[in-house]
Amino acid sequence: MxxxxxxxxxxxxxxxxxxxxxxxxxxxxxxxxxxxxxxxxxxxxxxxxxxxxxxxxxxxxxxxxxxxxxxxxxxxxxxxxxxxxxxxxxxxxxxxxxxxxxxxxxxxxxxxxxxxxxxxxxxxxxxxxxxxxxxxxxxxxxxxxxxxxxxxxxxxxxxxxxxxxxxxxxxxxxxxxxxxxxxxxxxxxVNPVLNAKEIEALISPMLDIISKELTIDFQEVESLVHENTLTPNDLILVMQRFFLQDLIGNRFCEKDVLEGLRSTESSSSTFEQQRKSFSSLNKED
Ligand SMILES: Nc1ncnc2c1ncn2[C@@H]1O[C@H](COP(=O)(O)OP(=O)(O)OP(=O)(O)O)[C@@H](O)[C@H]1O
Ligand SMILES: [Mg+2]
The missing domain is CATH 3.40.50.300 (P-loop containing nucleotide triphosphate hydrolases)
Structure with a gap:
């Protein structure tokens, strides 16, 4: 047990x-x-x-x-x-x-x-x-x-x-x-809304490993993070995906990374949906 x-x-x-x-x-x-x-x-x-x-x-x-x-x-x-x-x-x-x-x-x-x-x-x-x-x-x-x-x-x-x-x-x-x-x-x-500087601090160590040539507009990333309410872990997962692409020799550029972020489903919003449907069951709240 x-x-x-x-x-x-x-x-x-x-x-x-x-x-x-x-x-x-x-x-x-x-x-x-x-x-x-x-x-x-x-x-x-x-x-x-x-x-x-x-x-x-x-x-x-x-x-x-x-x-x-x-x-x-x-x-x-x-x-x-x-x-x-x-x-x-x-x-x-x-x-x-x-x-x-x-x-x-x-x-x-x-x-x-x-x-x-x-x-x-x-x-x-x-x-x-x-x-x-x-x-x-x-x-x-x-x-x-x-x-x-x-x-x-x-x-x-x-x-x-x-x-x-x-x-x-x-x-x-x-x-x-x-x-x-x-x-x-x-x-x-605990629900940090990261700004461009914080996003840079979070993902640049990963970007450095993935590709030295890739330059990313963190302001642009910031607006995507806010639009899609991406959590820090969502960002980490996107970076992991590009690392794996690189590992099998697939090339990509900044546009692809931004597109990847744009199309990422936020775990925070799916969580919100679950929470809402749960609350409707839960008469207490
Ligand atoms: N604010 C953050 N800054 C840097 N890394 C983060 C941050 N939030 C999460 N991470 C990274 O994301 C991963 C998951 O974080 P963690 O397990 O602490 O999340 P959690 O809030 O406990 O999630 P859950 O509610 O699913 O248990 C870890 O690798 C962690 O380092
Ligand atoms: Mg946890």
Missing amino acids: HLFGEKKIIADHGHQELIGLEQQERLVDAFCKFVWSDKWSEQSKALHFMPTILLYGPPGTGKTTLLSNLAAELEANSSKYYRESLDLLVNKDLGETSKAIKSLFDELKEQASCGKKVFLQIDDVDSLLSSRYLSNESSGVRRGVNTFLSQLDELLLESYDFMPIIAATTNMLSHLDSAVKRRFSLKVE
């Missing part, structure tokens, strides 16, 4: 530079430092903060990378660090979900009570924590959500030297159970 994904070995990937997310990175970073500072116990009460973070936005915008970068940095700066990531395969034996969530939280509590700085990363939280009230959700999902909520509340009631930080990512904020949403204090939208 593999409810939990393997712990990610971030050291392998190292830090991956994100473009257009400086504000988001600074906010999340500052929040984690605040949670683990000595101001937390007093100020969090006054401000009603919980040590929970939710990053939301379309696919391929850097949410997972942002958390992984942060976790790698925290890990590097502290020997008292404990990180766990949770990848739930919801369609597998749902009866086990609650049990697995409980044992994960037990582990977190144990680590926190030893004075460790616990960081839990939950990617694509919606698969687990989608609305409890959707008619098509099985009772296993509902139980899973309830267990998660009660475990989280229990964890946050206790006091530790360093409160555990729970950070999650989702594509579908509206899809999430409102009781779940409420329990994430810091909600950060």
Whole structure:
């Protein structure tokens, strides 16, 4: 039974530079430092903060990378660090979900009570924590959500030297159970709209490998990115496609690259469509 994904070995990937997310990175970073500072116990009460973070936005915008970068940095700066990531395969034996969530939280509590700085990363939280009230959700999902909520509340009631930080990512904020949403204090939208300079920073290392001769008008790319609401990952995929063309000896010029971008379907807009059709099913929102 593999409810939990393997712990990610971030050291392998190292830090991956994100473009257009400086504000988001600074906010999340500052929040984690605040949670683990000595101001937390007093100020969090006054401000009603919980040590929970939710990053939301379309696919391929850097949410997972942002958390992984942060976790790698925290890990590097502290020997008292404990990180766990949770990848739930919801369609597998749902009866086990609650049990697995409980044992994960037990582990977190144990680590926190030893004075460790616990960081839990939950990617694509919606698969687990989608609305409890959707008619098509099985009772296993509902139980899973309830267990998660009660475990989280229990964890946050206790006091530790360093409160555990729970950070999650989702594509579908509206899809999430409102009781779940409420329990994430810091909600950060990750949906960068890249300008020409940022686009250049993102794709020129790739262009350099593909072809030294290719010169690209980044202003033009910027307007295509805005027109088609392309995400950073959409741009990366287009560049990969041209790299592969080059690999098999097919020649192309700037016009082809721009045409490639023009005809690329945005993963952000397909995500929007899904979200809309989902919302119409979801009476809660
Ligand atoms: N803002 C960005 N700057 C640079 N690279 C980015 C950015 N956003 C995404 N990428 C790249 O795109 C790929 C996917 O990013 P990531 O997995 O972090 O996206 P995500 O938002 O978690 O997507 P999903 O919602 O599908 O899980 C990674 O290789 C990442 O480096
Ligand atoms: Mg992700």
